[in-house]
Amino acid sequence: MEIKETQAKSILTKSKLPDADYVVNPYTGCRFGCVYCYASFMGRYVGKDTADWGEFVYIKINAPELLEKEITKLKNKGKGISILFSSVTDPYQGVEAKYQLTRKCLKVLVDYEFEGLVSILTKSEMVTRDIDLLKKLKNVEAGLTITSIDDSVSRFFEKYAPNVSQRFVALGQLNKAGIDTYAFVGPLLPNYINKMDSLDSIFRKIKNTGTTDIYVEHINLSKYIYERLKNELPDLDNKELEMFDKSKNKDYRIKLDKIVKELVTKYGLKLRLDDTIYHKDL
């Protein structure tokens, strides 16, 4: 595992993602190393291969200072603008405990009295450490990624990320603290089409935390992701690989979209963007 401190050239980056105007990624690389991670292509910017994803984290040590300068370029203190932490890394992965770059960046936004929306997306309960700052932001929401209700599934697909049970607890704590929250249900794992009960339990458990807003995303199996997934999970048999293959199919997605909408209605949740996200459509 390689950890290296670096000086970034900029930190506030324009985004093409739906629902995010800008993104802040305080780290390059992500120790959580999820096998389905679309951000594994980021390695190429620091001379790494997609196979190295999860094995290096570069610390953008000057991120807070850069943000302090760059934020002043947004008009009206950012009113009407949204900033996502983060799009190609997890802002609360292990190194954040030591470096606190996400925390320091949030503090910059608090001190600047940023008027826009600060949106956080993480797989870590460490986000609750910063509830004090989140409460001081004018417009903020914190999202936890939920891909199952089963810790053994998180261990399998999200090697070094906190167990999903801890993420449910974090959602509950954030809700209790009065922070707006959402769950990011994605990627939808290929077996959910055959196991509606599993998907049902995810939605029910999210609702039980007090969270009502969800994003749902289909799995992105672009070639580089699929190759890495196969390398990371060499024990997958042909039948299991076939399930992944099937999930590239449009009919599969249409079926799953229908199930998602039924569950959203059943549990009175709000499906953001009104549809299940599919990366190839973006």
Ligand code: SF4
């Ligand atoms: S937590 Fe997010 S950025 Fe990190 S490896 Fe997993 S999917 Fe990728």
